[in-house]
Amino acid sequence: MKFVQIIDYKTSQFDAMSAVLDQWVEQTKGKRTTGHAVTGKDRSDSNHYVDIVEFDSYEEAMKNSQLPETDKMFHEIVALCDGMPSFTDLDVVRDEQINAATARRFFDEIAMGGNLGLIDEVFADGYTDHDVANQELSETGRDIVRRDVTMWRNAFDMTFSIDHQASEGDCVATLWTWTGTHKGTFMDIPGTGRECTMTGTTFFQFEDGLIKEGWWHLDVARLMGQLGAT
The missing domain is CATH 3.30.70.100 (Alpha-Beta Plaits)
Incomplete structure (x- = not known):
């Protein structure tokens, strides 16, 4: 305690x-x-x-x-x-970090649970998405989240686990791992049925209780190796 x-x-x-x-x-x-x-x-x-x-x-x-x-x-x-x-x-009998809990809702209820209707409750209307591997690629809008979550869920039957989470001010960093089966096409690779594991870190910045910006660090190279690609 x-x-x-x-x-x-x-x-x-x-x-x-x-x-x-x-x-x-x-x-x-x-x-x-x-x-x-x-x-x-x-x-x-x-x-x-x-x-x-x-x-x-x-x-x-x-x-x-x-x-x-x-x-x-x-x-x-x-x-x-x-x-x-x-x-x-x-x-301490209650320790509630609201932004961190909202970040977990994304992984648990949206990414893993498939509740796309929750995106409007969690992400700001002008949400901006950043791919750390491609600094020039920044996209804006909640539809970006819907598109990406749908793509990943169609390609993999995955279960998320939160390995570590740190919250400070309006920022929340989450270290996560997902495991699942490659069931559908991903980056032009048809479903292989292989069991895969992927790790990553997501940094969310909040504004007025909603996720305003997100930065994604994804171990794509490891995932592609598991799928038999170079």
Whole structure:
């Protein structure tokens, strides 16, 4: 279960505090157990700050707190605060990354499930599609998605798996793998009945909750080798 610690404090020496934190980050390379921290500044009180620090679990947070560098950093931070900071420890009971979930809907419900009607709900009207292997090939419109999904589904009976997904701001990167049977014509190669595997990475940029642009990295060479082509 993910664990989040919220640190609430006031300071008139934020730049000095940032320097202490930067030093801690440098000194704890390979040892610290947190990879995501956010600092917010109160709009109504310029000396009021809140840190939100995320860990994979409470146990990982305890490992982090027991580092000698963390203990040293804590005392230096407290000395720069106007009073003692407050700490709130939270077990995360809901972690919803909406854009990442929308990206998964493309792979699960559209590409694999064949629900082409969902394209209008997931992709922006002016969606732009980029083929990383051919930088000059950029196409615009939801119909591009319908065309490509139809082509792939007619050629292969495929099942997608999401190997890894990372979301930051309005961007979502997805590393995926599909496996399936070559059942129809693909790049002038008639269906062979061969079992194929293909990997790729898709980078989606969102705008107003819809996919506005997509960049595709596809291991086409590996796929063509499996189909007996050079």
